[in-house]
Amino acid sequence: MLTRRIIPCLDVKDGKVVKGVRFRDHVVVGDIVEFAQKYRDAGADELVFYDISASPEGRPVEHAWIEAIARIIDIPFCVAGGIRGVEDARAALHAGADKISVNSPALERPELIDELAGAFGVQCVVVGIDSLRDADGEWRVRQYTGDPEKTRALPRRTLDWIVEAQQRGAGEIVLNCMGSDGVRSGYDIEQLGAVRAVCNVPLIASGGAGTLKHFRDVFRFADVDGALAASVFHSSEVTIPGLKKFLAANAIPVRP
């Protein structure tokens, strides 16, 4: 049986792992390769490296650290940040990334998803979506969330974008629910459940993990394929072996 994935996300800025609350006030927490190795050894199913300054600065993700990770890591990893075209993606994949994730550039130019899927196959193409509920109750996407001063609210409804992204060739969706991100009060089950209903490709939950039960509940009630988290793993408040034991005891299939 296909197991549910536990995915630590490493936010990268200037070649270091950083953390922030609600996408703000980032502080350096460590070295990329050391973090990658630590999570691999702990039993992480996959890693996501997100170059948070690439897209706002209008440059592609750096390749030196992708290659450094690919050399030592024997689990899959995805890189995100500033991939604006097929050549950017090709460079990241050639450096050893298994998947590339696009977010803001796909909102600028949705054809990017078609181009990437055509060049590399849908299985390499992850579409990351930052989403927030507006005052009228609709979930809508946000762009350039790596820099609070550049973040833009778009009129595009999250659910519409999920459908379009799949039609264009997204092989996986990572939904970051910004309203719950960084505050550890649980994943946004309501939003993830609504997205799940229109999402046939793998769906990864992001934003809000604080306790073991948050992970169990997002798998149980939103039926996501993977759960992504950052600070709760970096601080060791939730350990991956402990989390997997808890999920297995709660009848959620995980890789031992």
Added chain:
Amino acid sequence: MATVSKHDVVLVDAGGSNIGSLRYALHRLGIEASLSADPGRIRAATHVILPGVGAAAPGMRRLHDAGLIDVVCGLTQPVLGVCLGMQLLFERSEEGDTPCLGVIPGVVQGFPQSNNLRIPHMGWNALRIERDSALFSDVEAESYVYFVHSYMTPSAEHTLASTDHGGRFAALIQHNNFYGMQFHPERSGSTGARLLQNFLAL
């Protein structure tokens, strides 16, 4: 590692994308694999690995453009196709209705349509060993490996290990000197490393 490091491993480089990660995986096993599209170099290798990411038609076109179709089909040493590289070993792929190398009988097809079957099949899934093979030396039953694919071949007589996703499909195959892994051994932790090492010991 001394026994395998004498081996001369060539990764067929027809312009696919996951060559880097396979090369690093071999490096972690103490093997410096060569990348080559040169027919003489490929024929002289002790072990040949055919990587591949993406769709069947461009994958076959790259092999064709590199003049490697007959070269790969004529190899007699152990050959390992990984992911798309495995699918290309079959007769045909329904993905773009693409004629493939035809060194292993069978047709690559899409997963069955079903409401709750997620496609691509992406993540860690268990290997069910169907036939004994030297590849499984020191590999535990029900070991987990990492898959990312939208097409597959149903489990059949050449299947060494199968995996369930809306039915049983071929995860690891062998026909004569041709082997295939539908999963990514280079991204399958210590199980993947062991399987690669066992292939190199053939």
